[in-house]
Structure formats: structure tokens, C-alpha cells
Amino acid sequence: MRLNIQHQTQYVYSEMVTYTIQQLRLTPQNGFGQHVRHWDIKVNGQLHEVQDTFGNIAHTLVIDNPHHELYISVSGEVETGVGDVSQHEALPMPIYLRETELTAPSVGITEFAHAFKAKPLEEMMHALRDKMQYLKGATQVDTTAAQAFALGQGVCQDHAHVFIACCRSLGYPARYVSGYLFTEDGSLMQTHAWADVWLDDRWQSLDVSNGCVTNETHIRLAVGLDYRGASPVSGMRIGGGEEGMATSVIVNQNGGQLLQHQKVSTATLLQQAQQAQQ
Known part of the structure; x- marks a missing residue:
């Protein structure tokens, strides 16, 4: 495409x-x-x-x-x-286990994540999407994962932060991805965000807001430990x-x-x- x-x-x-x-x-x-x-x-x-x-x-x-x-x-x-699906990574994986102000897990996030410890990432993604309503204006650019999770609302940035916090609490290296998303109806005319998770010796990319593994409609711009890094x-x-x-x-x-x-x-x-x- x-x-x-x-x-x-x-x-x-x-x-x-x-x-x-x-x-x-x-x-x-x-x-x-x-x-x-x-x-x-x-x-x-x-x-x-x-x-x-x-x-x-x-x-x-x-x-x-x-x-x-x-x-x-x-x-x-x-x-x-x-x-071209190359996934060259220069940094050691433990870096992507680091907590940041925006991704530090609350007790609620940790408890939620551990219910999916032995389950596929997609199952946790769908459960999180059901738990957190996508709602513009509910959060701000500096809203933390813990705050958004407690609120039960947010946008793609919040979904990515909470999912990253969940993955790191399970011991999975994870990072924030910024980019663009193509939609047939043009309903998302703004930048987008999702998460990379290191599992089975490769990065797996999941878009919580849309409940899917990333595909040819996604365009990657940058990665970081959280929104501020990307x-x-x-x-x-x-x-x-x-x-x-x-x-x-x-x-x-x-x-x-x-x-x-x-x-x-x-x-x-x-x-x-x-x-x-x-």
C-alpha cells in the first residue's frame, strides 16, 4: 500500500x-x-x-x-x-523495562496485567480496550498511565502508556511508537500511537485503540520509552x-x-x- x-x-x-x-x-x-x-x-x-x-x-x-x-x-x-521487516535494535532490552513518570504502573494496572500472565498479548490488549473507553478530551498530554487507567478513558497515547505499563510489569520489554494511521473514511486525521513489545525474540506491535496488531495501514515515525521520548x-x-x-x-x-x-x-x-x- x-x-x-x-x-x-x-x-x-x-x-x-x-x-x-x-x-x-x-x-x-x-x-x-x-x-x-x-x-x-x-x-x-x-x-x-x-x-x-x-x-x-x-x-x-x-x-x-x-x-x-x-x-x-x-x-x-x-x-x-x-x-523489509528488519528489526535492528542497538539498545539492550532491559532498557525497555524501565519505568517512566508516564508509564509507572499503579497497583490496579499490575493486578490487571497479572491476570493475563500466561495468556496471549492480544487477549490483554482487547481486555484493556474494553476497560478504557476511547474518548478525546478526557486526558491531557501529561496524563500518566495510572491516572488514565483509574479514569477508564483516554486516547491512543493513554492506551499505549497503560499497555506498556502492563507489559513491563509482566517482565516484557515494551516501548511507545508514534506514527500515522490510514483509515478508509479519513476518520483519524492526526498522529497516532501504539506499543512495541519484545516477545519471542522479536518486536510485536499492537494498536490498543483499534484492537489490532499493526498492519499496512500504520506508518512508524519514532520510538521511545514513552510519549516524551517519541x-x-x-x-x-x-x-x-x-x-x-x-x-x-x-x-x-x-x-x-x-x-x-x-x-x-x-x-x-x-x-x-x-x-x-x-
Whole structure:
């Protein structure tokens, strides 16, 4: 499956920003059944490419002149379902057993996980999906696994964090995956998240929010111990006052012409960011 991606992010600020530095994990790589045919990043600043600890392609974005906005655009084509299923891993597996603030298991999570100790991962995944309703706005970007599990609600980030906490409590190395998801009806026009679990000497990827093993509709961007380690965009600024942000994500398999037709104009995106600021 050939998937076209257009991902735009617009930030606006109420006051002048004197300095911005961002880490962008917005570049997919070959492997895990996907092949990057072409990819492009555009920003209103300087980019420096690096490879981070987890092997992700990352770009450090620096804007060292006064500015009132920040625009990031990535686009490209990724072929999925291909024969390249290489899973090279440079880090020792015990690293993926580490707890983080976002994935530390509560007593409830541990008890839930141990009920599935001798059962297939898919069974625990489905049980967790039944227990945690997918609901936008129920949680925040800094909501922990323990908080989301107690609430019984969340989005893909929360599902991934809780599932990772469950797996680690069972002694299975696990990590967070950020990426994109193609849906026939275009119902998920945003970034997506799922989990990798090391079992039977290989990474197994499970999408709790959709109750499935990942497939050719998934596009991998980055991995980390949790959302903070695999976040598509993170960083800091000096100045700026109130921030407004708007994003647009389009994933389709219908070629560049339809993608351009669907693309949100930069003027519209800027307007949306300004409205979010108010």
C-alpha cells in the first residue's frame, strides 16, 4: 500500500519569541514492513539532522531571530506491507523495562496485567480496550498511565502508556511508537500511537485503540520509552506569551492530486492557531 502523508503544524504567539529550539521526530525510516519512497521537511528555521538514542531520525530546529510564529510541514510517500521487516535494535532490552513518570504502573494496572500472565498479548490488549473507553478530551498530554487507567478513558497515547505499563510489569520489554494511521473514511486525521513489545525474540506491535496488531495501514515515525521520548515535536522557547497551535494531518492512498485538494491552506491553519490562542 502506498500512503501519502501531509502533516502541518502552526504555532502563533501573542508576544515576540527571541529564541526557539525544537526536536522534530517526524521522519519515518525503512524497516518494520515499510519503505520510505520520499520525504520532505519544511520549517521557517535552521535544521540539523541527528540520530537519537533510540535510533530515530531527529532534526533539531533552531530559530535565533525574533519571530511571532513557527510553521512545520512534512510530506512524503511511504510504501507499507513490503518485505523489509528488519528489526535492528542497538539498545539492550532491559532498557525497555524501565519505568517512566508516564508509564509507572499503579497497583490496579499490575493486578490487571497479572491476570493475563500466561495468556496471549492480544487477549490483554482487547481486555484493556474494553476497560478504557476511547474518548478525546478526557486526558491531557501529561496524563500518566495510572491516572488514565483509574479514569477508564483516554486516547491512543493513554492506551499505549497503560499497555506498556502492563507489559513491563509482566517482565516484557515494551516501548511507545508514534506514527500515522490510514483509515478508509479519513476518520483519524492526526498522529497516532501504539506499543512495541519484545516477545519471542522479536518486536510485536499492537494498536490498543483499534484492537489490532499493526498492519499496512500504520506508518512508524519514532520510538521511545514513552510519549516524551517519541514525541513528534518537543522543545522550548524564550518569550512568546500565550501560544496558539493548529495541526492538520492527511493520510491517503489516492495520489498527490487528491492530497493537494484536501490540504489545509497555510492561511487557514494560521487562522485556526490564532483562534486557539484566544
